Amino acid sequence: MSNESNRPAPAALLAMGGSLLGLAFGIVSTTDFAAHLDRKVHGVTCSFVPGLLSSEGGANACATALYSPYSSLFRRAVWGGVPIALFALGAFAFFLGMGVWLWRANVAGIPRSVRLAFGALGMTPALVSILMFTISMTKLGAVCKVCSGIYIASFLVAASAAIVLKGALEEEPSGPPVLAAGATLAVILGAMTFSPAAVYAATVPDFGTYVGGCGKLEKSEEKHGALLHLPTATPTKKALMFVDPLCPTCKAFHEQLSSEGIFDRLDPTVSLFPLDGSCNWMIDAERPVHPGACVVSRAVICGEASQESRAILEWAYEHQPELTAAGKESPAKVKALVAARFAKVSACIDDPKTERRLHQMLQFAVENHIRVSTPQFYLDGQRLCDEDSDLGLSYALRRLAPEVLP
Amino acid sequence: MKNPMTLGLATGAAALAIMTGVVVSRVKAAETRLNEPDKAQEAVAVADHAEEAYCTPAFKTVLQRVLNACGLVGQESRRGCQPGDVKTFASIDDDDFNALFTPLVKRGGIVMFDEGKEDIDDGARRLVEQKWGDRKGARYFFIVARASKTGSVDKNRSLSHRRANSVQYFLKEKTNDPDLDSQVGMLWLGSEFAQLGKDYCETWENSRPGQKCDTDAVNRSAFVSWVDCRL
Numbered sequence: 001m002s003n004e005s006n007r008p009a010p011a012a013l014l015a016m017g018g019s020l021l022g023l024a025f026g027i028v029s030t031t032d033f034a035a036h037l038d039r040k041v042h043g044v045t046c047s048f049v050p051g052l053l054s055s056e057g058g059a060n061a062c063a064t065a066l067y068s069p070y071s072s073l074f075r076r077a078v079w080g081g082v083p084i085a086l087f088a089l090g091a092f093a094f095f096l097g098m099g100v101w102l103w104r105a106n107v108a109g110i111p112r113s114v115r116l117a118f119g120a121l122g123m124t125p126a127l128v129s130i131l132m133f134t135i136s137m138t139k140l141g142a143v144c145k146v147c148s149g150i151y152i153a154s155f156l157v158a159a160s161a162a163i164v165l166k167g168a169l170e171e172e173p174s175g176p177p178v179l180a181a182g183a184t185l186a187v188i189l190g191a192m193t194f195s196p197a198a199v200y201a202a203t204v205p206d207f208g209t210y211v212g213g214c215g216k217l218e219k220s221e222e223k224h225g226a227l228l229h230l231p232t233a234t235p236t237k238k239a240l241m242f243v244d245p246l247c248p249t250c251k252a253f254h255e256q257l258s259s260e261g262i263f264d265r266l267d268p269t270v271s272l273f274p275l276d277g278s279c280n281w282m283i284d285a286e287r288p289v290h291p292g293a294c295v296v297s298r299a300v301i302c303g304e305a306s307q308e309s310r311a312i313l314e315w316a317y318e319h320q321p322e323l324t325a326a327g328k329e330s331p332a333k334v335k336a337l338v339a340a341r342f343a344k345v346s347a348c349i350d351d352p353k354t355e356r357r358l359h360q361m362l363q364f365a366v367e368n369h370i371r372v373s374t375p376q377f378y379l380d381g382q383r384l385c386d387e388d389s390d391l392g393l394s395y396a397l398r399r400l401a402p403e404v405l406p
Numbered sequence: 407m408k409n410p411m412t413l414g415l416a417t418g419a420a421a422l423a424i425m426t427g428v429v430v431s432r433v434k435a436a437e438t439r440l441n442e443p444d445k446a447q448e449a450v451a452v453a454d455h456a457e458e459a460y461c462t463p464a465f466k467t468v469l470q471r472v473l474n475a476c477g478l479v480g481q482e483s484r485r486g487c488q489p490g491d492v493k494t495f496a497s498i499d500d501d502d503f504n505a506l507f508t509p510l511v512k513r514g515g516i517v518m519f520d521e522g523k524e525d526i527d528d529g530a531r532r533l534v535e536q537k538w539g540d541r542k543g544a545r546y547f548f549i550v551a552r553a554s555k556t557g558s559v560d561k562n563r564s565l566s567h568r569r570a571n572s573v574q575y576f577l578k579e580k581t582n583d584p585d586l587d588s589q590v591g592m593l594w595l596g597s598e599f600a601q602l603g604k605d606y607c608e609t610w611e612n613s614r615p616g617q618k619c620d621t622d623a624v625n626r627s628a629f630v631s632w633v634d635c636r637l
Contacts, residue, residue: 023425204433365453
């Protein structure tokens with residue numbers, strides 16, 4: 001074999017390069033996901049250099065993507081679901097093999113019908129990437145770098161497929177029937193795509209024993225009637241939530257419940273638990289976790305009279321960055337922002353009765369010996385473990401309250 | 407391996423096997439960690455009552471003794487402490503006893519009574535309601551009743567007991583709170599222990615603002631306050 005014939009054709013190079021890149025980013029994404037199976041908090045890799053940078057606490061676009069409902073499939077059956085990236089691993093392994101075949105056969109050495117089939121199948125990762133990119137932009141508002149690496153890899157494979165397809169279309173028909181070749185390759189691609197997912201699903205630990213093992217409410221009723229009941233479309237299951245309107249995790253949890261259609265099937269009661277020392281004695285007043293949260297919590301309480309509590313809470317979640325920035329300056333600035341949007345509650349925010357009711361909610365938290373952290377979610381008095389409030393939510397709810405799942 | 411197709415298949419299969427192996431090893435590693443305690447979770451504090459700066463060891467010692475001896479802790483059927491008890495368990499002299507409560511000057515109030523009477527008037531009701539409602543993070547509510555020096559020791563002891571009860575009954579009636587008994591600590595000191603000085607008329611909020619207040623008047627009283635201490 002001459003040196004010239006040893007040099008891979010551009011199509012083969014693109015297929016192999018794209019596949020190797022896809023495998024690298026895919027394994028990073030999958031291992032990040034699998035690390036969470038220990039039900040602990042982990043950093044999430046977010047870099048164009050796979051595995052180079054990791055963000056503890058998850059405050060990056062890759063964490064947003066990972067914790068979103070779009071990062072995995074079959075979440076009700078498998079705790080956390082089967083990560084989408086696993087399917088990519090199988091597919092890129094297939095296309096790596098195809099790239100090697102293209103290289104060693106110098107492209108033209110492969111039957112035309114097989115090249116046509118590769119040309120068509122090679123587009124599928126790019127189509128999936130376009131779908132996932134659209135979801136990232138429209139649903140998550142962020143594009144993670146690791147995901148982008150997979151998108152780029154997909155387009156390299158698609159470019160290879162386009163080159164091979166073009167060459168095959170220019171030739172006269174020959175070799176085995178296109179349909180047979182296409183079906184064979186599709187079956188192999190399908191088998192390789194699903195096999196890592198099947199192995200993963202068969203390997204993950206049984207989390208059934210962990211769900212619901214995080215304690216119960218000691219007192220389900222607040223004796224002064226201080227808790228807030230939020231209206232929902234079809235309330236089917238009593239739920240109690242300790243939330244802080246300026247807590248990002250509460251926001252993410254609420255959005256997840258809402259986007260999955262769960263929130264409107266709950267019959268939710270809210271006990272506000274602002275992590276702000278200006279009203280919460282459990283927080284150092286000099287170092288509030290969420291400054292301004294006391295003012296917003298009082299506004300949520302005040303919204304009850306005009307049936308705006310849910311609207312105020314959701315507005316606060318939506319405007320957390322502005323409200324938190326204002327809270328760092330002064331409570332008056334937070335109040336001004338709230339009053340500008342919800343004029344009816346303005347006078348009530350500073351009413352001593354409102355403050356008293358907020359304290360009663362905090363006392364309710366004390367009576368129940370809850371952890372000083374938010375959110376905390378109880379279904380019929382049974383606490384949903386923190387570990388089950390994001391990736392494992394559908395799995396846990398299927399076991400604790402299947403009726404709230406749409 | 408000369409056949410390009412076989413080489414391609416082998417490469418794809420090898421890549422798949424390696425990737426699957428890595429994933430499985432990560433899943434198994436996570437499973438191993440699953441039963442290890444989560445230090446991050448263990449470090450999270452549990453919601454508790456307030457603990458203000460005035461909760462000094464001396465204050466908490468008295469508080470603990472009051473709670474133990476006056477029926478708030480445990481299953482004792484008796485409620486409240488009388489002067490003899492206080493002297494014994496507090497092991498503290500009058501001035502030091504009163505000084506312990508000085509930091510509560512913005513938190514507490516003095517409910518005033520007519521001479522020889524235990525009935526609470528409208529001002530007293532307002533003050534008790536206001537102080538009770540301003541609980542914040544406190545765990546215990548204290549009623550410390552006294553009597554002026556007028557009259558015999560025994561009569562004053564009994565009178566201060568009735569005054570403490572008046573405040574407690576009012577709270578029971580007003581709040582209908584089933585947990586009241588586990589929150590309210592009562593002491594009645596008669597006229598024989600820890601009498602208040604006239605300065606309490608000026609420095610403490612009382613239920614009869616603008617009315618004559620002297621040493622006798624300020625001791626015909628029940629001091630009420632939430633106490634922001636953990637025990």
